[in-house]
Amino acid sequence: MNTISHYLKNIINLGAQGADANQARSIVIVNIMGIIPAIFTVIMAPILYWVTGDLAILISPLIEGSILFTIPLWNVLRRHNIAKLVMYSTHSLGLLYFGLLMGPNANIELIVVFLIGLSFLIYPNVTPRVISIAAVVGVLTILGISFGYHFVKWLVLAATILLNVMVFYFYSAHFNESIDTLVRLNKAKSQEFNRTNHETRNHLNVANTVCEEYLRNFPSDTENVTIPVRDAKALSFSINRIKEVVNNVLDYSQLEHSRPTPAYKKVDLEQWVEDLIQSYQVFAGEKNVSIVLELMPGLPDKVLADEKAMTTILSNLLSNAIKFTHADTAISVQLDAGRDNIIMRVTDQGPGLTESQRAHLFQAYITDRGNRYKGTGLGMPIVLETLKLLRGSITVKSNTGMGSAFTVTIPVTVPEQESVSPTEQLRPLGKTVLVVDDNPMNLRASEMQLKKIGCAAIKHTDVLAAIQSTFLECPHLILLDYQLNGMDGLEAIRLIRKQEHLKDVPVIITSGVAGIDTNKGLLAAGVTGFLSKPIELHRLYQYIQLSENALTTS
Incomplete structure (x- = not known):
């Protein structure tokens, strides 16, 4: 059968x-x-x-x-x-x-x-x-x-047929709309995945280049390597950009709304563009290409803008410029200000664009600029879609054999000058934090974060050993990984809350799993709050401050 x-x-x-x-x-x-x-x-x-x-x-x-x-x-x-x-x-x-x-x-x-x-x-x-x-x-x-x-039967048949036609007409219209909606959502999901993959690869290229450079220049048995601040900043910048991209993947609303709302905040233009160019200079150095920055007179110190969106735009323009420009040349980046906007101009010394290539420049997956150039063909479509979000524009000037110049205009607002209050600086907290995570690298990262805000870290990979250590020194806060080897977060928090001396100690669950903060079982078991990995310093700082206030009150 x-x-x-x-x-x-x-x-x-x-x-x-x-x-x-x-x-x-x-x-x-x-x-x-x-x-x-x-x-x-x-x-x-x-x-x-x-x-x-x-x-x-x-x-x-x-x-x-x-x-x-x-x-x-x-x-x-x-x-x-x-x-x-x-x-x-x-x-x-x-x-x-x-x-x-x-x-x-x-x-x-x-x-x-x-x-x-x-x-x-x-x-x-x-x-x-x-x-x-x-x-x-x-x-x-x-x-x-x-x-x-009989006449009556004709009347009944006519009414039945009319009713049938009306029901199926409206049903088919609704059904087709539902199908179209599903198709659009699936397409949006695929485009978001491809965009994320493209952006992640851009920043991984930078991080990979820095790491390979040091692995190549030092013997394999070298235990410690000193990295210049310039390269450390490039690594940090690229890793932070990757973190932002991964966070976007975890945000399911990105798939339901094809056009998210811009997130405006104060951006230090000079610092922003210098950090970004410095990270890509490492990447460009493989071709002996230098990136030359020119800040035009009249450029405001700070603007209200969507920093993440601007980074997406300039990152893709720089990535394309490095990819296509000839070796042993230079890429020019010019940052200028208009009346209510900023103007970014990226000029390369590559093969330039033909009329046909210019016509298809902003179409996804079109990468026909020679077989030796690898890419997904998503860089320029991402730039265009991001500019639509910001209500910006882009123009392209290019001639075959003479390179290309991309000029981007983004509307911004110049904020009023205001002094920074000393209270906005992160003061040392002087607290002890118990960190429980089965990944030694995560333990090391948490320790470094806590050190920045003047806190000591007690590190353990095992919950039972961690609890045992609290009898010698009771922590002010516990950072608990949700997915430990052989024990999940719910079981771990129950063990902790069974200890009389730990009943009032705030416990923060750390996890890279999306939606974990909605787990009612964890909240009922005594979890104080949640932090997404990688942990952001200001969020950690806020939780320790809250725990300090809570313990003082109790």
Whole structure:
């Protein structure tokens, strides 16, 4: 039975492979209305002949079934309209023939109502729907006249048909809208994934270049390597950009809303652009390409802008410039200010763009600028979409063999000058924090973060050992990893809360799992709060301050 069902499903899906969602649905329905009735006619024809002894009852269904069996073949040949025509006309003529042959007892009206609904499922356009409905209504009219229907029956049939048409019309409209919405969401999800992959690779290139440079220049048995501040900043900047991209992936609302709201904040333009260029200079150094920054007179110190979006734009422009510019040359980055905007201009010394390449420059996946240039073709489309979000613009000047210049204009607001209060600086807290994480690198990272705000770290990879250590020194706060080896966060927090001396110590769950902060079981077990990995210093600082206030109050 399973084998028969498997083969039947394969036949029903013939011709639907490679079609879009709406067309595939229509093809499957047409195949079903061909194959299933064909099988029934082949089975029922001999039975009806045996009961009635009428040869016409045997031959006609077999002819009809043979025609219906051809429908999947038409769909395989991509002749979908012919398949629909064969299916609908065969059923209409079959209704007429069997209605006249078997009389009112055949209840042809029920099948007519069904075929009217079917027309809405297989025909997206109005004209073929009207023709198909007119065909079956014509069949019903001929049969009604032949059967001598009473006026009341005509009225009931007309009302039934009208109701059927209205129900299927609105249902099919709603169904098609739902399909279109799903297709758009799926496309948005794919585009977001590709954009994320592209941005992550850009910044990984920078980090990888720095690391390989030091691995190449020092013997393999070297234990400690001193890294210049310039390279450390490049690594830090790239890792932070990767962190932002990963956080975007975890934000499911990015997939539901194709255009997020810009997040404006104060941006130190000079510091921002210098940090970004410094990180990409390491990448450009592989080709002996220098990035030259020119800050034009009149540039404001700070602006209100979406720093993340601006970084996305300039990162992709720099990545493209480094990729396409010739070795042993320079890339120029110019930052200027207009009346209510900033102007970024990135000029490379690459092969330039042909007219055809300029025409397709902002189309996704178009990377035809020579086989030696690797890429996804998403850089410039990402720039354009991000600029749309910021209501900005981009212009391109390029000639073959003479390089390219990309000029981006982004609206910004210059904030009023205000002094920075000393209270805004992070003061040393002088607290002790117990950190429990089975990853030594995470322990080291947390220790470094705590040191920045004047806190001591007690580090453990095991919950039981961590609890044992608290009898010697009770911490002011506990940072607990949610996914420990052999024990999850819920079990760990229950163990901690069983200890009398730890009942009032705030416990913060740290995790890279999205949505963990909505876990009601953890909150009920005594979790104080949640921090996403990698831990942001200001969030950690706030939690320690809150714990300090809570302990003082208690």
